[in-house]
Amino acid sequence: MADLVKRYPKARTNAVDGISFAVAPGEVFGLLGPNGAGKTTTIGVLTTRVRKTAGRATVAGIDVATDPVGARAVLGVVPQRPNLDRSLDAKGNLVWHAAYHGVPRSQRGPLADELLARMGLTDKADTNPDELSGGQAQRLIIARGLMHDPQVLFLDEPSTGLDPQARLFVHDRVAELAAGGVTVVLTTHDMDEAAKLSDRVGIVDHGRLLALDTPAALVAGLSGSATVDLDVVGTGTTPLRERLAAVRGTAGVEVLDAGTQEGGAARLRARVDGEAGAALPGLLDEVAAAGGRVLDVGLGEPTLEDVFIDLTGRGLR
Numbered sequence: 374m375a376d377l378v379k380r381y382p383k384a385r386t387n388a389v390d391g392i393s394f395a396v397a398p399g400e401v402f403g404l405l406g407p408n409g410a411g412k413t414t415t416i417g418v419l420t421t422r423v424r425k426t427a428g429r430a431t432v433a434g435i436d437v438a439t440d441p442v443g444a445r446a447v448l449g450v451v452p453q454r455p456n457l458d459r460s461l462d463a464k465g466n467l468v469w470h471a472a473y474h475g476v477p478r479s480q481r482g483p484l485a486d487e488l489l490a491r492m493g494l495t496d497k498a499d500t501n502p503d504e505l506s507g508g509q510a511q512r513l514i515i516a517r518g519l520m521h522d523p524q525v526l527f528l529d530e531p532s533t534g535l536d537p538q539a540r541l542f543v544h545d546r547v548a549e550l551a552a553g554g555v556t557v558v559l560t561t562h563d564m565d566e567a568a569k570l571s572d573r574v575g576i577v578d579h580g581r582l583l584a585l586d587t588p589a590a591l592v593a594g595l596s597g598s599a600t601v602d603l604d605v606v607g608t609g610t611t612p613l614r615e616r617l618a619a620v621r622g623t624a625g626v627e628v629l630d631a632g633t634q635e636g637g638a639a640r641l642r643a644r645v646d647g648e649a650g651a652a653l654p655g656l657l658d659e660v661a662a663a664g665g666r667v668l669d670v671g672l673g674e675p676t677l678e679d680v681f682i683d684l685t686g687r688g689l690r
């Protein structure tokens with residue numbers, strides 16, 4: 374995908390504003406960004422649902438604009454909103470999808486049975502989509518996306534709304550697909566999910582790609598090797614942030630939560646060099662000197678979330 378731009382009619386800004394990336398066969402690629410960043414639009418263009426404004430988008434070497442039919446034959450989609458056919462049962466949805474994609478009649482039933490089994494849905498084959506739980510419906514949509522043996526599978530927020538168990542199940546299936554050679558492109562606003570599933574992650578905001586690398590490399594690229602979270606009351610966050618940033622060994626300080634007028638604690642995160650404990654006394658002294666009181670302290674290691682905060686100056690959730 375090169376210099377992709379999408380501007381919706383009447384919009385004042387581009388929903389996708391010049392994004393370029395390439396995904397290798399068998400790779401799991403995560404598009405990460407806050408609501409409205411342009412992830413779904415990007416997937417929409419790649420899956421031929423949204424018409425691009427400019428740039429070039431190909432899937433498995435096929436240009437989605439000039440050969441949308443060819444592109445649809447090699448890609449599978451798991452959309453953000455469930456779109457199962459309620460006039461068919463679970464297995465019927467799979468078989469119909471295979472027919473639509475030209476899978477030979479004799480293969481449709483056995484393939485549907487196999488995918489239902491892989492998604493843990495064998496006993497739901499005859500169930501109407503209306504009677505499936507959210508997690509079951511999501512698994513059925515993943516099965517449907519695989520019925521025509523796509524080379525590239527697009528998953529738009531595959532685990533939003535799922536309970537932790539269903540989420541893990543979906544994560545395992547994604548890893549299994551990639552191990553079997555399917556290229557997976559997924560969107561999420563869950564940093565942990567992106568870090569866990571993706572070989573590489575692209576961080577998107579305001580329609581632009583801010584960073585692209587392996588989760589480990591993105592985190593390693595941050596200055597500071599540990600984090601110290603301080604929950605503080607009794608002092609303004611902006612001056613405190615500056616004071617903390619000046620403490621020796623501190624690589625950067627962000628305000629994660631500004632607190633409330635009514636005295637709710639603010640949370641600041643300092644990224645520090647070396648061990649978190651070594652920087653702690655200096656940080657606590659500065660809070661006291663600023664007239665603040667520390668209610669809680671948390672020590673940790675930087676994550677993708679810190680990469681995002683560093684790039685955009687704000688948290689995702």
Ligand SMILES: Nc1ncnc2c1ncn2[C@@H]1O[C@H](COP(=O)(O)OP(=O)(O)OP(=O)(O)O)[C@@H](O)[C@H]1O
Nearest residue numbers: 381384388406407408409410411412413414415562
């Ligand atoms: N059909 C549409 N018509 C007009 N504007 C749209 C349309 N779809 C999306 N947008 C706008 O384009 C921008 C990007 O939206 P998009 O859905 O791609 O973001 P996203 O990163 O997928 O967000 P989310 O995490 O909420 O799904 C937003 O500002 C949104 O309001």
